[in-house]
Amino acid sequence: MKRLLNTLYITGTNRYLSLDGENVVVLEEQNEIGRVPLHNLQSIVTFGYTGASPALMGACAQRNIDLAFMSGNGRFLARVTGEVKGNVTLRKEQYRVSENKEKSIAIARNFIFGKVYNARWILERAARDYSLRLDAEKLKEKSTFLYHSLQKIRECSAASKLLGLEGEAASVYFSAFDELILQQKEEFSFRERSKRPPLDKVNAMLSFAYSLLAGMCGSALEAVGLDPYVGFYHTDRPGRISLALDMMEELRGVMADRFVITMINKRIVKKENFIQRENGAVILDDSGRKLFLTAWQERKQDMIKHPFLSERIEWGMVPHVQAMLLARYLRGDLDEYPPFLWK
Numbered sequence: 001m002k003r004l005l006n007t008l009y010i011t012g013t014n015r016y017l018s019l020d021g022e023n024v025v026v027l028e029e030q031n032e033i034g035r036v037p038l039h040n041l042q043s044i045v046t047f048g049y050t051g052a053s054p055a056l057m058g059a060c061a062q063r064n065i066d067l068a069f070m071s072g073n074g075r076f077l078a079r080v081t082g083e084v085k086g087n088v089t090l091r092k093e094q095y096r097v098s099e100n101k102e103k104s105i106a107i108a109r110n111f112i113f114g115k116v117y118n119a120r121w122i123l124e125r126a127a128r129d130y131s132l133r134l135d136a137e138k139l140k141e142k143s144t145f146l147y148h149s150l151q152k153i154r155e156c157s158a159a160s161k162l163l164g165l166e167g168e169a170a171s172v173y174f175s176a177f178d179e180l181i182l183q184q185k186e187e188f189s190f191r192e193r194s195k196r197p198p199l200d201k202v203n204a205m206l207s208f209a210y211s212l213l214a215g216m217c218g219s220a221l222e223a224v225g226l227d228p229y230v231g232f233y234h235t236d237r238p239g240r241i242s243l244a245l246d247m248m249e250e251l252r253g254v255m256a257d258r259f260v261i262t263m264i265n266k267r268i269v270k271k272e273n274f275i276q277r278e279n280g281a282v283i284l285d286d287s288g289r290k291l292f293l294t295a296w297q298e299r300k301q302d303m304i305k306h307p308f309l310s311e312r313i314e315w316g317m318v319p320h321v322q323a324m325l326l327a328r329y330l331r332g333d334l335d336e337y338p339p340f341l342w343k
Contacts, residue, residue, distance in 0.1 A: 007297070008036055010046035011289040017044070017052035019059050041065050043219065045212075047289065068215050078239070079218065090225045093330050094243075098230050105159055107246075107329075107337050108233035112166045113153050114250025114339025119173040120146035121343050122253050126180050134179045142176040145169075159233075166249075173253075177202075180261050187271040188264045197281030201274050204282045205263060205292065209256035210248070212296060216316070217251070218244035220323040226330075247322055254342045255315065259299055268295055308338045 008024065010017065016027045024044065026034040038059060043066035046052065052067065057080045060067040067080040097103045120143050127139040149169045156162045170193075178190040181202070190202040198204040218228040218241045231242030233249070263269045273288030284292060300316030313321060322340055329337040 006040065006042040008041055008044045009289075009293045010044070011286050011293065013047055013286075014050055015046070016050045017046060017056050019053055019056040024056060038063060038065065043068065043215075045070060045215065047071070066215075066219055070211060079215075087225055090327060090330060091227050094226055094230060097330060098232055098236075101159070102157075104232040105157060105162065107326075108159065108162060109153060109156055110337045110339045111233055111246050111249045112162060113150060114341060115166070115252060116146050116149055116153060116169045116173075118250060118253040118340070118342050119169065120150070122180075122258060123173070123176055125343075130182065133182055139176055139179060142172050145172050162233075177257075181264055183265045183267060184270070197277075197279060198283070199280055200282055201269075201271065202260065202264070204274060204284055205260045205269070206256065208284060208289075208292060209260055209296070210252065212293075213248050213251060213256050213319075214241060214244050217241075217248045217319045217323070220319040221247065221326075223320060224323045224327040226323065226327055247319065247326065250339045251318065251322070254340070255318065259296065262299075263292065263295060307341050307343075 010026060012028065014028060015033070018025045018027060020035065022038050023035045024038060024041070025032055044060065045068045047070045051069070057067060059065075060080055069077040069079070071077055097107070123139045123143045123146070126134065127136040127143070130136075146169055149165060149172075153162065153165050153169075156165060174190075174193050181188055181190060188201050190200070193206070194200070194203045195207060198207045221228040221243055226243060228241040228244040230236060231244075231246040233246045234240070234242040236242055269284075269288055269291055273285055273291060274282055275285050276282050300314060302315050303312050304315055304318070305312050306318070306321055308325065309321065318340060325334065326337055328334050
């Protein structure tokens, strides 16, 4: 168990959460191993299948404390949230836009434009900063391809075509991803993206980071009054936070991918922090998750100048700012949704 700022992470897979007065109590084999006052928390994230008591879920909902359930390898399962925030007018406009193909593609285009733009600059910066340690020419070639993809994305007017352009760009980007790994190369080589399940250590960390980022985006969208389950790019599916997945596209590279590379290159995680299951799935063990979550929370406190607002904010606030900008666009305050463009 580790409390980080205002988020409580329960990393053990056999721990049960219950309520005692105004405290969340963590139990392992019916023995109390920790408790945290609810008034200190904004969210709780628990890994594993043991669960939480109905009393605690009710208390979290009443106090607007997000309670998220994840599988042992970090796959999102469900969330308990409090009272819906925001006004009905904004959500009704969101639903209207989601049913309009032309308006939806205009927003989806910008999500994917931001994703590819940021992927390109990840490669560009690596080629510039480590030109003597990696194949800079290969990275420049991949970057050039992504540059040309941006114009095609900007002009795309069909969801199926946009999906194809995104997939092609992602394939090119990930084909160069192994070049970014400069340390522990033998243990953390990357061949291709594998999701369900992740089949190597790098994919295990990418999937884990994406799950955390999706949760951040979902919470940010609810905070501004938007429905995280109704998207413009990802289609509606019961239980899927489609709009959160939409918005995290532009943030995957800069908030998740770069973080994973840092964890490897700074030797924060090592091969001993992973386990492999019988089906071939590779996941972080308890110690690995604690290291990962500690560094994740620290990274959220780092400062960055937001490219659209031109103001310095914490990295952890980026999803909240993007959610606010999306809400402003839907209200008619902005001509188009401004994606997060990093350099």
